[in-house]
Amino acid sequence: DETWPRPGRCRIMSVANQKGGVGKTTTTVNLAVALAMHGNRVLVVDLDPQGNASTALGMERTSESRSIYHCLVEDEDLRELARPVPDVPNLWCVPATIDLAGAEIELVSLVARESRLKRAFSAYDYDELDYILIDCPPSLGLLTVNAMVACEEVLIPIQCEYYALEGVGQLLRNIDLVKSHLNPELAISTILLTMYDGRTRLASQVAEEVRGHFDDLVLKTMIPRSVRVSEAPSYGQSVMTYDPASTGAVAYLDAGRELAFRAQNLVGNR
Ligand code: ADP
Ligand code: MG
Numbered sequence: 001d002e003t004w005p006r007p008g009r010c011r012i013m014s015v016a017n018q019k020g021g022v023g024k025t026t027t028t029v030n031l032a033v034a035l036a037m038h039g040n041r042v043l044v045v046d047l048d049p050q051g052n053a054s055t056a057l058g059m060e061r062t063s064e065s066r067s068i069y070h071c072l073v074e075d076e077d078l079r080e081l082a083r084p085v086p087d088v089p090n091l092w093c094v095p096a097t098i099d100l101a102g103a104e105i106e107l108v109s110l111v112a113r114e115s116r117l118k119r120a121f122s123a124y125d126y127d128e129l130d131y132i133l134i135d136c137p138p139s140l141g142l143l144t145v146n147a148m149v150a151c152e153e154v155l156i157p158i159q160c161e162y163y164a165l166e167g168v169g170q171l172l173r174n175i176d177l178v179k180s181h182l183n184p185e186l187a188i189s190t191i192l193l194t195m196y197d198g199r200t201r202l203a204s205q206v207a208e209e210v211r212g213h214f215d216d217l218v219l220k221t222m223i224p225r226s227v228r229v230s231e232a233p234s235y236g237q238s239v240m241t242y243d244p245a246s247t248g249a250v251a252y253l254d255a256g257r258e259l260a261f262r263a264q265n266l267v268g269n270r
Contacts, residue, residue, distance in 0.1 A: 015133060017136075029053050043082060044092070046067075057085045057238070069097060072107065072117060103142075118150035121150055145182075151186070154187070155191075192223065221254040222251070223248065
């Protein structure tokens with residue numbers, strides 16, 4: 001089996017787009033599994049109160065469960081909240097529970113409210129993990145700001161649909177604000193085109209427009225629309241394990257490989 005290069009130090013990536021339903025969670029989960037299957041040690045942090053990434057990674061939760069909420073608001077150790085993902089070696093997940101919905105408000109009155117996640121990451125030594133992938137909620141509030149302060153790279157999934165770039169301008173302005181006030185290391189490193197339907201002219205027009213805009217930040221691999229991708233979460237699985245031969249799984253594998261092999265010097269260019 002092929003192994004992929006491991007970065008010299010942990011790559012912390014926020015998967016963000018304030019538009020809902022563009023494939024943030026699907027991308028986080030499947031790239032994480034793809035990287036872990038190829039020898040990288042990966043932590044997924046579910047920062048969306050909906051908890052879809054946690055569900056897709058088979059994290060059982062009750063109303064008593066400890067989650068990223070307890071880390072952000074109650075200072076619990078992140079490492080103690082990270083759980084191994086069933087059947088996928090090298091992969092851990094800090095789940096989200098619905099408490100997190102209140103965190104946007106509760107964080108407001110806390111000290112260093114924008115950097116609580118960053119501080120939580122110091123529970124890990126730098127050489128213990130190869131990737132931390134943060135699944136952001138569909139908003140630009142304090143949770144997403146915490147992700148942007150804690151990471152160095154932003155991965156933006158863009159759905160190949162009408163209005164694909166709608167809202168992206170606002171996201172870019174927010175990234176710039178965080179970069180100039182809170183985290184000078186922050187950069188958009190990766191754009192991934194999702195739910196691509198090769199039969200429509202629209203999808204290829206959108207893909208072209210996005211590539212015109214973001215140039216070599218856009219991965220060559222595009223994720224096709226695939227029923228198997230949308231079925232997998234209801235089995236508590238990624239499509240990588242649910243149906244590894246499906247077009248969606250193969251595409252996420254290709255995207256993961258590109259991510260892993262990509263020149264590190266892309267980071268920080270923009
Ligand atoms: P977000 O996290 O941005 O809200 P999701 O990853 O949850 O988006 O995706 C939104 C919906 O689209 C989910 O039901 C998901 O299963 C489905 N979906 C995502 N990617 C694909 C794909 N490539 N093909 C088919 N369905 C997809
Ligand atoms: Mg999501």
